[in-house]
Amino acid sequence: MTIAVMGGDGIGPEVTAQAVKVLRHMLPNAELEWAPIGLAGIEARGKPLPDETLALAKRADAILLGSVGGSVRGLDEARLPRAERPGTGLLDLREALVLFANYRPAVLYPELIGASSLRPEVIEGLDLIILRELNGDAYFGEPRGITTTPSNERVGINTIRYTESEIERIAHAAFRCARGRRKKLCSVDKANVLEVMQLWREVVTRVGRDYPDVELSHLFIDAASMELVRKPTQFDVIVTGNMFGDILSDAAAMLTGSIGMLPSASLGHDHRGLYEPVHGTAPDIAGKDIANPLAAILSVAMMLRHSFGLEDRAAQVEAAARAVLAQGYRTADIQQPGCRLVGTREMGDAVLDAL
Amino acid sequence: MTIAVMGGDGIGPEVTAQAVKVLRHMLPNAELEWAPIGLAGIEARGKPLPDETLALAKRADAILLGSVGGSVRGLDEARLPRAERPGTGLLDLREALVLFANYRPAVLYPELIGASSLRPEVIEGLDLIILRELNGDAYFGEPRGITTTPSNERVGINTIRYTESEIERIAHAAFRCARGRRKKLCSVDKANVLEVMQLWREVVTRVGRDYPDVELSHLFIDAASMELVRKPTQFDVIVTGNMFGDILSDAAAMLTGSIGMLPSASLGHDHRGLYEPVHGTAPDIAGKDIANPLAAILSVAMMLRHSFGLEDRAAQVEAAARAVLAQGYRTADIQQPGCRLVGTREMGDAVLDAL
Ligand SMILES: CC(C)[C@H](C(=O)O)[C@@H](O)C(=O)O
Ligand SMILES: CC(C)[C@H](C(=O)O)[C@@H](O)C(=O)O
Numbered sequence: 001m002t003i004a005v006m007g008g009d010g011i012g013p014e015v016t017a018q019a020v021k022v023l024r025h026m027l028p029n030a031e032l033e034w035a036p037i038g039l040a041g042i043e044a045r046g047k048p049l050p051d052e053t054l055a056l057a058k059r060a061d062a063i064l065l066g067s068v069g070g071s072v073r074g075l076d077e078a079r080l081p082r083a084e085r086p087g088t089g090l091l092d093l094r095e096a097l098v099l100f101a102n103y104r105p106a107v108l109y110p111e112l113i114g115a116s117s118l119r120p121e122v123i124e125g126l127d128l129i130i131l132r133e134l135n136g137d138a139y140f141g142e143p144r145g146i147t148t149t150p151s152n153e154r155v156g157i158n159t160i161r162y163t164e165s166e167i168e169r170i171a172h173a174a175f176r177c178a179r180g181r182r183k184k185l186c187s188v189d190k191a192n193v194l195e196v197m198q199l200w201r202e203v204v205t206r207v208g209r210d211y212p213d214v215e216l217s218h219l220f221i222d223a224a225s226m227e228l229v230r231k232p233t234q235f236d237v238i239v240t241g242n243m244f245g246d247i248l249s250d251a252a253a254m255l256t257g258s259i260g261m262l263p264s265a266s267l268g269h270d271h272r273g274l275y276e277p278v279h280g281t282a283p284d285i286a287g288k289d290i291a292n293p294l295a296a297i298l299s300v301a302m303m304l305r306h307s308f309g310l311e312d313r314a315a316q317v318e319a320a321a322r323a324v325l326a327q328g329y330r331t332a333d334i335q336q337p338g339c340r341l342v343g344t345r346e347m348g349d350a351v352l353d354a355l
Numbered sequence: 356m357t358i359a360v361m362g363g364d365g366i367g368p369e370v371t372a373q374a375v376k377v378l379r380h381m382l383p384n385a386e387l388e389w390a391p392i393g394l395a396g397i398e399a400r401g402k403p404l405p406d407e408t409l410a411l412a413k414r415a416d417a418i419l420l421g422s423v424g425g426s427v428r429g430l431d432e433a434r435l436p437r438a439e440r441p442g443t444g445l446l447d448l449r450e451a452l453v454l455f456a457n458y459r460p461a462v463l464y465p466e467l468i469g470a471s472s473l474r475p476e477v478i479e480g481l482d483l484i485i486l487r488e489l490n491g492d493a494y495f496g497e498p499r500g501i502t503t504t505p506s507n508e509r510v511g512i513n514t515i516r517y518t519e520s521e522i523e524r525i526a527h528a529a530f531r532c533a534r535g536r537r538k539k540l541c542s543v544d545k546a547n548v549l550e551v552m553q554l555w556r557e558v559v560t561r562v563g564r565d566y567p568d569v570e571l572s573h574l575f576i577d578a579a580s581m582e583l584v585r586k587p588t589q590f591d592v593i594v595t596g597n598m599f600g601d602i603l604s605d606a607a608a609m610l611t612g613s614i615g616m617l618p619s620a621s622l623g624h625d626h627r628g629l630y631e632p633v634h635g636t637a638p639d640i641a642g643k644d645i646a647n648p649l650a651a652i653l654s655v656a657m658m659l660r661h662s663f664g665l666e667d668r669a670a671q672v673e674a675a676a677r678a679v680l681a682q683g684y685r686t687a688d689i690q691q692p693g694c695r696l697v698g699t700r701e702m703g704d705a706v707l708d709a710l
Contacts, residue, residue: 069547076556077547078544078546078547078552078553078556078573078575079546079553079556079557082550085547087547087548091548117473117474117477117584117585117586118472118473118474118584119472119473119474122472138493138515138548138549139548141512144549144550144551145550146550146551146553146554149518153518153519153520154518154519154554155516155517155518155519155554156515156516156517156518156549156550156551156552156553156554156555157496157514157515157516157550157551158514158515158549158550158551158552159512159513159514159515160493160511160512160513160514160515161510161511161512162510162511163504163508163509163510163511164508164509164510165508189433190598190601191433191434192424192432192433192440192442193442193446193493193494194493194499194511194513195437195499195500195501195511195512195513196499196501196511196512196513197433197511197513198433198434198501198511199501199509199510199511200511201431201433201434202434218433220433221601221602222601222602222604222605223605223635225580225602225603225605225606225609226605226606226608226609226614228606229472229473229584229606229609229610230472230609231472243545244602246545246576246577247576247577247580247599247602248580249577250577250578250580250581251580251581251583251584251606253581254580254581254584254585255584259581280578
């Protein structure tokens with residue numbers, strides 16, 4: 001097995017380093033190969049997704065990624081052309097490998113209930129997955145760019161775009177996912193305003209006829225973002241487009257108070273996949289050995305399960321992460337009175353010990 | 356003065372009826388004219404924005420609106436063509452009157468702190484405004500629709516679009532709004548992915564040079580939706596596009612636990628404006644005399660302030676709403692042990708008594 005390791009930017013490399021220790025322990029014979037992406041790609045090879053990185057990604061059985069993004073030589077990434085933005089490295093990778101299904105679980109760790117900004121009774125037992133479509137929407141739609149109108153003003157354009165088959169494949173993934181869980185699927189759109197979302201709702205509803213055992217509901221995105229705050233435990237699986245999924249999944253992760261704990265998996269048509277923490281680059285704490293490596297480590301568990309079918313070993317890693325929490329180890333983001341405050345490396349070592 | 360009253364759909368007419376009682380009391384000489392919109396427009400005149408309704412809106416000094424939306428003759432509105440959807444009535448009205456600035460305050464009423472799903476210490480003192488652009492974005496961008504690809508599959512398309520001048524005018528409104536408050540403005544975009552949002556960030560930054568006393572920051576929409584949950588009191592004024600504003604403002608309103616309490620104002624270039632509750636049609640409780648009319652009543656206060664410059668009378672209405680809360684009156688949505696549960700009408704009467 002070949003596993004590509006792409007630490008990326010900000011806290012990405014340091015949390016990934018801890019996940020790699022766990023990965024080596026669980027898969028001693030796997031071949032690990034490192035490659036730069038994002039800002040690291042730009043700095044090493046002049047591109048957010050260097051050719052060698054893409055070639056490795058295509059060859060690999062799985063990818064362990066940290067996080068990407070940040071200012072480039074002092075310039076706000078938000079001001080750079082698409083080809084020069086760090087985030088483009090990740091977007092191009094998702095597209096090139098046709099990783100269209102992004103699974104983002106938001107799970108409450110009972111030990112961390114005090115870290116949430118929500119009342120305990122509102123989030124107790126929270127266990128939902130946001131399945132975010134990852135290859136379409138305004139992220140990839142053409143035309144895009146900044147042009148000039150006939151009256152000589154600048155105008156910015158992006159295109160929200162979904163084909164029927166793109167919606168079908170993510171809908172099938174969503175129903176299958178719900179089938180393996182509590183059998184409730186909520187599809188989120190804005191079909192009362194956007195035609196592309198009318199197509200979304202129609203296709204999801206049609207695909208649903210193949211899964212009569214799964215209860216399908218629909219919410220508009222504004223209502224969904226309210227319901228997530230009001231009563232998040234009502235959800236099992238939420239499926240939505242790339243843009244709404246970006247927004248909802250971060251909100252859902254934050255609800256748990258454990259955003260430093262949440263892994264994600266981006267999958268395509270076969271067993272290969274990309275695994276990364278839900279959290280971002282957190283540049284303010286990068287390089288200080290204080291970031292929480294558990295999301296990266298739990299991403300290894302998702303990899304063992306989904307790419308290698310090693311359910312037992314995946315469960316071992318998850319049990320080890322819970323064990324260190326139960327032992328009272330805490331990084332700064334989930335600090336609690338009476339617990340033992342540890343750094344990134346020490347937390348990684350604690351998980352290894354528990355294994 | 357002519358004031359157009361458009362109750363709309365669901366609980367819209369009943370909450371508007373209570374607001375009208377307050378409006379008559381505060382402005383006894385105003386001429387009120389009723390007109391149907393949304394589903395009510397379709398049922399009365401075959402169109403979500405009937406010609407007579409639009410003509411009245413153009414003539415009126417202000418519009419008091421309830422809410423619009425709902426299934427049409429048993430058909431999910433999300434499946435109808437644009438011209439037949441109830442929501443289109445409201446969208447066309449916003450566009451025809453050039454109401455480009457939608458002010459959505461999210462304020463915590465201390466009496467209702469227990470109604471929020473957030474911990475009291477996280478929302479104590481919450482007082483923010485989301486300023487949502489209301490005339491652009493994917494809501495209005497062309498091309499839009501469902502077409503067929505060369506390979507004969509259907510594809511849905513909507514266009515996110517902002518011109519420089521559209522961004523300038525909302526940015527000026529946002530800086531002026533922040534200037535009258537705590538002088539902090541956060542602009543929310545997705546400039547790391549979307550070119551249209553790069554233009555947004557650039558123009559907002561440039562306009563900001565005219566307001567050196569206002570502190571400007573930028574957040575990506577995914578980070579903003581996390582920060583709203585994590586630490587909502589960090590915000591004063593948030594300015595964002597039509598789509599992100601739809602999502603963020605509903606989430607922010609729900610954070611307060613008082614969504615039945617929150618009014619909004621949609622303004623354009625002059626004193627005229629449209630005033631409506633932040634909440635929706637709530638069809639499940641429509642016609643039962645249980646909906647909370649306070650958001651509609653507080654919309655009257657916003658109207659008195661912004662369209663008629665009657666700050667004193669606006670403050671009187673707001674004080675009356677707070678007084679009935681302090682007296683223990685509660686509709687079902689904000690019910691609390693030991694308080695007096697009242698219906699829509701009784702709550703309206705209580706406010707009138709307090710006035
Ligand atoms: C870095 C950025 C391009 C990316 C996205 O918007 O998809 C990130 O926010 C994510 O959610 O993985
Ligand atoms: C009814 C609908 C078209 C509308 C919108 O999306 O703007 C509503 O959700 C709102 O926020 O006022």
